[in-house]
Amino acid sequence: MADRGALPDVQRRSAAWWQDKVAQGLVLIGGVSAIVLILAIFIFVAQEGLGFLLKDLDLVEFFTSPAWRPTSDEPEYGILALMAGTASVTGLAMLIAVPFSLGAAIYIGEFATGRTREVLKVLVELLAAIPSVVWGFIGLSIMNPLIIDVFDVPVGLSVLNAGVILGLMAAPIMTTIAEDALKAVPDGYREAAEALGATRWQVIFKVVLPSAKNGLVAAILLGVGRGFGETMAVLMATGHSVNIPTSPFDSVRAMTATIAAELGETAQGSPHYQVLFSIGIMLFLVTFVINMAADVFVRGGFKLKGKRK
Amino acid sequence: MVTANPTTERVEKLAIEDLTIRYGDTVALDSASFKVFENEIFGIIGPANSGKTSFLRALNRMNEMTTGMTVDGVVRFDGTDVRDWRDVYALRSRIGVVFPLPVGLPLSIYDNVALSPRLRGIKSRAELDTIVEQCLTRAALFDEVKDRLDSLGSLLSGGQQQRLTIARALSQDPELLLLDEFSIAVDPVTTMRIEDVLKDLKQELTIVLVSNLVRQARRLADRTAFFLGGELVEVGETEALFTGEVKDSRTTDYLEGRFG
Ligand SMILES: Nc1ncnc2c1ncn2[C@@H]1O[C@H](COP(=O)(O)OP(=O)(O)OP(=O)(O)O)[C@@H](O)[C@H]1O
Ligand SMILES: [Mg+2]
Numbered sequence: 001m002a003d004r005g006a007l008p009d010v011q012r013r014s015a016a017w018w019q020d021k022v023a024q025g026l027v028l029i030g031g032v033s034a035i036v037l038i039l040a041i042f043i044f045v046a047q048e049g050l051g052f053l054l055k056d057l058d059l060v061e062f063f064t065s066p067a068w069r070p071t072s073d074e075p076e077y078g079i080l081a082l083m084a085g086t087a088s089v090t091g092l093a094m095l096i097a098v099p100f101s102l103g104a105a106i107y108i109g110e111f112a113t114g115r116t117r118e119v120l121k122v123l124v125e126l127l128a129a130i131p132s133v134v135w136g137f138i139g140l141s142i143m144n145p146l147i148i149d150v151f152d153v154p155v156g157l158s159v160l161n162a163g164v165i166l167g168l169m170a171a172p173i174m175t176t177i178a179e180d181a182l183k184a185v186p187d188g189y190r191e192a193a194e195a196l197g198a199t200r201w202q203v204i205f206k207v208v209l210p211s212a213k214n215g216l217v218a219a220i221l222l223g224v225g226r227g228f229g230e231t232m233a234v235l236m237a238t239g240h241s242v243n244i245p246t247s248p249f250d251s252v253r254a255m256t257a258t259i260a261a262e263l264g265e266t267a268q269g270s271p272h273y274q275v276l277f278s279i280g281i282m283l284f285l286v287t288f289v290i291n292m293a294a295d296v297f298v299r300g301g302f303k304l305k306g307k308r309k
Numbered sequence: 310m311v312t313a314n315p316t317t318e319r320v321e322k323l324a325i326e327d328l329t330i331r332y333g334d335t336v337a338l339d340s341a342s343f344k345v346f347e348n349e350i351f352g353i354i355g356p357a358n359s360g361k362t363s364f365l366r367a368l369n370r371m372n373e374m375t376t377g378m379t380v381d382g383v384v385r386f387d388g389t390d391v392r393d394w395r396d397v398y399a400l401r402s403r404i405g406v407v408f409p410l411p412v413g414l415p416l417s418i419y420d421n422v423a424l425s426p427r428l429r430g431i432k433s434r435a436e437l438d439t440i441v442e443q444c445l446t447r448a449a450l451f452d453e454v455k456d457r458l459d460s461l462g463s464l465l466s467g468g469q470q471q472r473l474t475i476a477r478a479l480s481q482d483p484e485l486l487l488l489d490e491f492s493i494a495v496d497p498v499t500t501m502r503i504e505d506v507l508k509d510l511k512q513e514l515t516i517v518l519v520s521n522l523v524r525q526a527r528r529l530a531d532r533t534a535f536f537l538g539g540e541l542v543e544v545g546e547t548e549a550l551f552t553g554e555v556k557d558s559r560t561t562d563y564l565e566g567r568f569g
Binding site for chain 2 (some may be wrong): 193195197
């Protein structure tokens with residue numbers, strides 16, 4: 001501090017100040033580039049599909065016709081069957097994944113202790129890391145013959161197959177998020193309820209689950225989003241045939257799988273190409289809404305505020 | 310030491326025999342033995358870490374929720390070792406607990422207080438209404454919250470939450486009420502109101518009052534125990550302790566504020 005008299009400390013910028021500024025800058029660049037990237041993707045998709053969607057496409061036919069014949073001489077672009085395919089598979093997947101993942105989360109979070117808990121958590125995270133094509137493979141080569149055998153049906157690639165596969169796929173990530181939500185419930189709540197003489201189940205149902213409600217709903221919504229957007233496993237396990245399903249053994253085709261399978265074979269800028277982009281916009285909007293809803297629930301948005309007088 | 314209070318016949322509510330509480334290798338309470346009688350306020354005083362909270366946790370077997378906490382010795386509740394109660398939930402429902410840090414459950418104020426009666430199987434809305442109003446009134450909270458019984462209990466102020474937990478403990482209709490430094494978050498005026506309630510409640514139930522405030526113990530407790538670093542130093546009639554009838558000089562030192 002030899003030059004203290006000449007230059008007071010207060011006016012000097014230390015190394016830490018510069019470090020702070022640089023770090024801030026880097027983080028800002030990171031954040032901005034993420035936003036720019038998402039905007040760019042959205043603009044690209046919108047450019048390719050939106051104009052067509054609004055101008056040239058017969059929207060009534062698009063949404064209400066079950067006929068998807070993009071390559072015939074008189075092409076028909078109805079996505080009703082594709083939406084039905086996606087909805088039925090996702091619906092069945094959630095019927096399976098919600099009870100499984102909530103049950104697993106409650107077991108891991110509330111009952112398992114010590115080693116069991118750690119091992120289970122690692123296993124669940126491992127399950128969540130299995131690539132979707134591997135799940136598709138399981139659907140094709142294990143579930144398919146199994147369904148044919150057990151239910152005595154001609155094809156095993158169906159709503160049932162894809163729903164089960166997708167349910168198993170979504171369950172681990174839902175379990176992890178639901179377990180986080182349970183962990184966020186303060187132990188004091190459990191202790192206070194137990195001190196009142198509540199049994200373990202009463203504590204869980206009357207206190208823990210209600211206070212973790214937002215996180216649990218978010219976990220379910222993220223699972224729905226995951227199911228909705230899943231492509232590869234669904235492509236492999238549904239049978240990929242355009243169909244409005246009337247039974248779980250019907251083959252269907254999902255919106256995502258349609259894009260994946262057909263986009264490579266269409267000429268860029270052709271109506272077929274643009275219709276596929278329109279489907280992409282649909283998917284984008286739906287997953288966007290689901291994610292927004294999940295986000296609102298995680299923050300616990302309206303509920304708490306509204307109740308305070 | 311003064312032995313018996315001649316005006317009342319004393320029925321034993323709790324009998325503590327050689328109670329030792331450990332966390333792993335740490336001894337939180339070292340072979341304490343004493344009795345708590347029905348319809349008295351039994352005060353426990355002592356500096357931080359003396360084992361007061363640990364003792365309360367052993368009474369309703371809360372130790373079973375804490376990993377690493379072991380309890381040896383006997384706690385008799387109405388003559389029966391608490392560990393012989395097959396139904397620990399029935400045991401706990403007869404013992405009301407007020408924790409030092411208030412825990413308003415994330416339910417409405419009404420539901421916080423109605424939870425325990427509901428667990429007991431009371432469904433009638435009218436009956437629940439009566440219990441809720443009565444318990445909140447006793448905890449000196451009703452007037453402040455009567456217009457918003459539907460809002461979240463966890464959004465009340467610290468002192469209000471503390472009184473909510475007192476109301477909740479009373480809603481159990483307990484035989485034994487354990488209070489762990491209940492006035493820690495409560496203003497002095499409200500503390501006085503609650504203290505008056507406790508004096509009334511003594512007619513119906515037995516109270517164990519852990520307090521950091523020596524003078525509070527003096528105001529309320531019929532008999533008082535002094536814990537120090539896990540050791541039960543002294544038990545006796547409160548007035549006798551405060552007027553110097555003690556076996557151990559550390560008691561007087563603590564009571565007169567020379568340490569702790
Ligand atoms: N959950 C726990 N795990 C390990 N040790 C603990 C635990 N709870 C308490 N202890 C230890 O037990 C001893 C007694 O603690 P206790 O909470 O009973 O003291 P206290 O008299 O209630 O103190 P205070 O007046 O600060 O509340 C302390 O040494 C503490 O560190
Ligand atoms: Mg304590």
